[in-house]
Amino acid sequence: MSILVNKDTKVIVQGFTGKEGTFHSQQCIDYGTKIVGGVTPGKGGQTHLDRPVFNTVKEAVDATGATVSLIFVPPAFTADAVMEAAEAGIDLAVIITEGAPVKDMMYAKMYATKNGMKTIGPNCPGIITAEECKIGIMPGFIFKKGPVGLISKSGTLTYEASNQVVKEGLGITTAVGIGGDPIIGLSYKQLLPMFEADPETEAIVMIGEIGGTLEIEAAEYIKENITKPVVAFIAGQTAPKGKRMGHAGAIISGGQGTAQEKMEALRAAGVHVVESPADIGKTVAKVLGK
Amino acid sequence: MNIHEYQAKEIFRQYGVPVPRGEVAFSGPEAKEIARKLGGNLWVVKAQIHAGGRGKAGGVKLARSPEEVEKIAEEMLGMTLVTHQTGPEGKKVEKVYVEEGADIQKEYYLGMVLDRSSEMPVMMASTEGGMEIEEVAAKNPEKIIKVAIDPTIGFQGFHGRKLAFGLGLAKEEIRPFIQFAEALYKVYMDKDANLIEINPLIKTGDGKFLALDAKMGFDDNAIFRHPDIHEMRDLSEEDPVEHEAEKYGLSYVNLDGNVGCMVNGAGLAMATMDIIKYEGGEPANFLDVGGGASAETVAKGFELILQDENVKSIFVNIFGGIVRCDRIANGILQATKEVEVNVPVIVRLDGTNAEEAAEILKNANIPNIIPATDLADGAKKAVAAAKGELR
Numbered sequence: 001m002s003i004l005v006n007k008d009t010k011v012i013v014q015g016f017t018g019k020e021g022t023f024h025s026q027q028c029i030d031y032g033t034k035i036v037g038g039v040t041p042g043k044g045g046q047t048h049l050d051r052p053v054f055n056t057v058k059e060a061v062d063a064t065g066a067t068v069s070l071i072f073v074p075p076a077f078t079a080d081a082v083m084e085a086a087e088a089g090i091d092l093a094v095i096i097t098e099g100a101p102v103k104d105m106m107y108a109k110m111y112a113t114k115n116g117m118k119t120i121g122p123n124c125p126g127i128i129t130a131e132e133c134k135i136g137i138m139p140g141f142i143f144k145k146g147p148v149g150l151i152s153k154s155g156t157l158t159y160e161a162s163n164q165v166v167k168e169g170l171g172i173t174t175a176v177g178i179g180g181d182p183i184i185g186l187s188y189k190q191l192l193p194m195f196e197a198d199p200e201t202e203a204i205v206m207i208g209e210i211g212g213t214l215e216i217e218a219a220e221y222i223k224e225n226i227t228k229p230v231v232a233f234i235a236g237q238t239a240p241k242g243k244r245m246g247h248a249g250a251i252i253s254g255g256q257g258t259a260q261e262k263m264e265a266l267r268a269a270g271v272h273v274v275e276s277p278a279d280i281g282k283t284v285a286k287v288l289g290k
Numbered sequence: 291m292n293i294h295e296y297q298a299k300e301i302f303r304q305y306g307v308p309v310p311r312g313e314v315a316f317s318g319p320e321a322k323e324i325a326r327k328l329g330g331n332l333w334v335v336k337a338q339i340h341a342g343g344r345g346k347a348g349g350v351k352l353a354r355s356p357e358e359v360e361k362i363a364e365e366m367l368g369m370t371l372v373t374h375q376t377g378p379e380g381k382k383v384e385k386v387y388v389e390e391g392a393d394i395q396k397e398y399y400l401g402m403v404l405d406r407s408s409e410m411p412v413m414m415a416s417t418e419g420g421m422e423i424e425e426v427a428a429k430n431p432e433k434i435i436k437v438a439i440d441p442t443i444g445f446q447g448f449h450g451r452k453l454a455f456g457l458g459l460a461k462e463e464i465r466p467f468i469q470f471a472e473a474l475y476k477v478y479m480d481k482d483a484n485l486i487e488i489n490p491l492i493k494t495g496d497g498k499f500l501a502l503d504a505k506m507g508f509d510d511n512a513i514f515r516h517p518d519i520h521e522m523r524d525l526s527e528e529d530p531v532e533h534e535a536e537k538y539g540l541s542y543v544n545l546d547g548n549v550g551c552m553v554n555g556a557g558l559a560m561a562t563m564d565i566i567k568y569e570g571g572e573p574a575n576f577l578d579v580g581g582g583a584s585a586e587t588v589a590k591g592f593e594l595i596l597q598d599e600n601v602k603s604i605f606v607n608i609f610g611g612i613v614r615c616d617r618i619a620n621g622i623l624q625a626t627k628e629v630e631v632n633v634p635v636i637v638r639l640d641g642t643n644a645e646e647a648a649e650i651l652k653n654a655n656i657p658n659i660i661p662a663t664d665l666a667d668g669a670k671k672a673v674a675a676a677k678g679e680l681r
Contacts, residue, residue, distance in 0.1 A: 075511060101512035103441075103482055106409055110442060139611030139642055154557020156609045160665065163609075163640060180556065182406055182484075209557055212406040235560035238545075238567045239576070242375070246541045246556025246578045248511065249406070259564075276568045277561035278666035 002129035002174040003149065003194040003201075004092060004118075005068060009133050012060045013038040014081045015072035017048050024072065024096070024137050025049055031134040036064040057088035067091040070126065070135050078122060079104035086115040094135050095121035095185070102248070105183040112185070119185030123247070125155040125177035136177065146171020148284055149195035151188055152207035153180040153247070157235060157277070161205055164281025170290065173201045180209060180247030188218035196226050203229045203288050205280060206271070208262055210236035211249045215262040223269035229287040230271045233280055234259040291508045293522045294338045296387040298504035301481065307473045309501045312389030314338065321363035324388040325356040332391025335362045337383040340527040342422075342489075342505065343373030349383065352391065359388055384526060392500060397490035398457060399423055399434075400471070402478045410438040411478060413471060415453045419490035445475040463497060470499045481519060482512035531597055538590045540579055547572025549676045550595035550604040550633075552588065554579050562607045565665060571673030574601045579608075585621035592629040603675035605668055606637045615639040615647035623654050634675040636660045638668035 011028070015021040016038020026049055029035050037052045037060050044055030054060040057069065069090045073081040078100040085093045086108075093112065100122045112119050120127055126136015130143040142159050144166045152158040158177050165172065176191055178184050188206060195201045204226070208215040215234060222230055236245060236252075237259040244251045252258050263273045274283050296314040303309060311328055315321035325333045333356075337349035344350050349371045353359040363386045372380035397419030405412035416434045418426045426433055435456030437449045450468030459467055470491075478486055485507035492502045513520050525533060535542035541556065545563070549571045553559035556578045563573035575595060579587045588606075595601055608618050618639055626635070635658055639647040651661050660675070662668030674680040 076514065099511045101482055101515075102404060102484065102509045103479070103512065106404075106441060109409060142611070142641065152557070154555060154561075156553075156555025156611070157557035157561055159609050159611055159641065160558055160561070182404055183409055207557065209560060214406075217407070233561070235557045235564060238563045238573055239560055240543070240545065243543050243576075245543060245560050245576055248509075250556060250560070253403075276565050276666065277558075278565060278664065278669070 001198050001200040002132065003191070003198050004174065004176070005127055005129050005133045005135060007032065007132040008034065009068055009135075010034050010036045010064060010066040011068045011070055011135055012036060012057070012064060012066040013070045013072065014057065014085065015074075016040050016053060017043055018072060021072040022049065027140070028070070028134050031140040033133045033135060036066050057084045057090065061088045061090065068135060069093045071095045071097060073097060075099040075101070079108035082108040082119065083111045086112040086117040090117055092118045092120065094126045095119060096124065096126060096137055097121075098123040102182050105181065109183055109185060120176060121179040121185060123181045124179030124184075125158060127174065127176045129174045130172045138175070138177070142166065143175055144171040147173065147200060147202035147288065149173050149198065149201040149204045150175035151191050151204065152177055153209050154207060154235060157207050160277065161207055161233070161280045165205070165284055168281045168285040168290070170284060170288065173198060180211070180249045182212070182249045187214050189214070189221045192218065192221060192226055196228055201228065203231065203284055205284060206230055206232040208232065208234045209247065209250050210234070210239050210245065210259050211247070211251050211253075211257040213257065216265045219265035219269040219271065222266075222271060231280060231283045231287060232266045232271045232273050233277050234262045234273070235277070237275070291510055291513060291519070291523055292340045292527070293506050293519070294340065294385070294524065295336065295504050296338055297522045298506040299501065301477060301506065302501055302504060305473050305477045305480070307470060307477060307501060308499060309504065310389050310392050312387055314385050314387050315363055316385050317367065318360040318364035321386060321388050322356045322360035325353070325359040328388070328390045330390050333359050334389045334391055335359055335366060336387040336389065337366050337371055338385045338387055339371055339376070339381040339383060340524070341371070341373050341375035341381060343375055344371060347371045347373045349373070363388070381527070392492060392502060393495040394492045394502070395495050396493045398493070399426070399489045400474065400491045401485070401487040401489070402474065402483070403485050405438055408438045410440055411475070412436050412438045413449065413453065413475065415457055417457055419492070423487070423489060439475060441479065445472045463493065466497065466499055481516060482509045483507065484509045531594055535577070535594050538587065540577065540587060540590060540594065542594050543576040544598060545573050545575050547574045548600045548602040549672050550574045550598070550601040551607065552577050552579055552591040552595065552604065553607045554609060558607065558609060562605065562669070565669040566605065566673060569669045569673045571676055574598055585624040588618075588621050589625035589628045592625055592631055596629070596631065601633060602678075603633050603672050604631070604635045605672035606635060607665065607668055608639050610639060610641035610644065610647070614643040615641055616643045616650060619647035619650040622659070623650070623656070626656065626659065631658065634658050634660055634680060636662050636668050636672040636675060638662040638665060640664065
């Protein structure tokens with residue numbers, strides 16, 4: 001078991017024939033993901049990576065039965081691509097693109113929600129169910145199968161955390177990179193209950209960072225609803241106020257969104273909060289008694 | 291991206307958000323000329339820097355004659371203003387804004403930001419105008435009235451009424467206030483702003499609302515479709531090293547410590563700063579070299595870090611995913627040939643082909659390149675090296 005995606009999930013790629021789309025689609029195919037086709041407007045009818053190319057998402061869905069779309073479309077056109085996927089009946093859009101305007105994503109997410117489509121990202125590494133299905137840009141080999149669910153705002157920190165978990169002789173059910181932009185799709189609060197319900201997931205790792213209040217909302221949710229052990233790390237304990245730290249959303253504004261307040265809220269909710277990012281794996285092993 | 295008050299007020303004018311008349315000046319005589327042109331008998335001279343708290347620091351002064359405007363402008367231009375938002379080094383004043391004096395009857399606060407919980411823009415108003423809004427939020431949160439505005443319906447009368455009644459405005463004041471707020475909403479949405487603050491918003495003796503101050507910030511991701519805003523960027527307001535980094539697609543923020551760090555990915559870069567502190571050191575910077583981490587970006591990274599004379603050691607922390615560690619190791623070796631690196635460099639490479647990478651670094655046998663086995667080991671060594679305790 002896993003959450004959201006597995007070895008049978010049929011995936012199309014929007015921005016399939018571009019440089020990024022081509023490279024990462026091939027990597028996903030090599031991992032075993034069922035990439036069943038792609039969309040590049042104007043290239044419909046062609047074949048790319050031995051898969052059919054369609055002009056529209058609707059055509060791709062009708063022909064392939066895909067339920068997930070992986071989006072590599074450039075920032076200025078990302079919202080359009082997301083809304084097209086929602087309109088075409090896609091269940092989950094995984095948005096890799098970095099640099100999409102916040103206003104565009106605000107409208108795109110509203111439209112997606114209205115059409116019942118979930119989104120992950122933008123500006124994220126994607127989602128991977130270990131040894132089954134990789135829908136994103138993460139290096140697949142780091143994610144060995146095991147009992148730990150992973151939710152993270154940061155890409156490389158996701159790899160770091162998974163690597164530590166694997167080094168402890170454990171592994172990952174599903175890892176979701178939710179992204180660090182001001183507007184993102186699925187967040188801790190939506191993903192936590194999925195891991196809680198997944199029989200194979202025994203513990204959850206949550207990686208957050210400064211800015212916004214998602215981690216605080218997650219803490220409140222965990223306190224009431226999550227029975228599985230949760231290990232958390234919040235990046236940016238040493239970040240100065242008012243400075244954007246790489247991610248558009250990673251900024252402490254007006255004294256809000258500090259790592260300290262998030263760590264306290266999580267601790268109060270019974271979460272195992274680690275201060276050093278090197279202690280994630282060890283702590284997971286400890287809470288699982290392994 | 292942020293802009294100056296005079297630029298924000300120019301945008302306000304285009305959208306019909308009422309502001310006092312005024313113009314920007316770069317010299318004393320120019321300021322005097324502007325005061326003459328504006329007429330009247332009271333003017334305000336305001337230092338133009340990207341930071342709040344100017345009034346308390348002596349960056350906002352009243353003048354009662356064009357000659358006094360000139361004198362004040364000359365004193366202000368070239369001075370370094372230190373406010374609670376500039377940091378101790380302060381900011382040099384290179385232009386002043388000369389504005390007609392206003393008849394202030396009451397001061398309010400009006401602002402807009404993106405509310406990340408409701409995922410909508412939110413407009414905030416308070417009767418505590420002129421105060422630090424963060425302070426009001428901490429001490430008297432009930433004095434801030436907020437309305438989230440669903441952008442699919444836009445600004446409606448009820449949004450405005452909620453704010454107006456919340457502020458306790460008189461009946462005849464409600465209409466002009468709502469018009470003001472609606473125009474402000476349009477500015478925020480049209481220009482892809484991520485912050486607007488008017489502090490204070492004033493009510494004049496004749497019942498008008500005017501933006502006495504104006505602060506605007508924009509979504510960097512949307513600047514591509516606003517060439518007019520892009521042109522307003524003032525590089526003298528930005529850290530030159532941060533700007534240099536940006537040109538190479540790197541993200542750099544200078545800090546006070548002495549352990550330099552170079553990392554791929556923003557989250558891991560922050561985590562690296564955290565672990566340096568956790569191990570008893572102080573990070574000198576945030577630096578995200580991006581996913582690629584090529585020889586070129588690593589060389590540029592070394593250059594940026596070494597511009598800071600406080601740096602006593604450098605921690606290179608790269609998690610190689612799609613890009614293999616052996617290639618990154620070669621990149622680091624090549625970079626050290628291009629840039630003279632005279633402090634210990636602790637290198638932690640993990641991920642794809644990490645063992646080959648360790649071998650490459652070992653065989654290169656460069657005395658100040660010290661390999662680390664994992665995140666904690668790297669941080670410990672980097673901190674020890676900065677203290678001169680690493681043998």
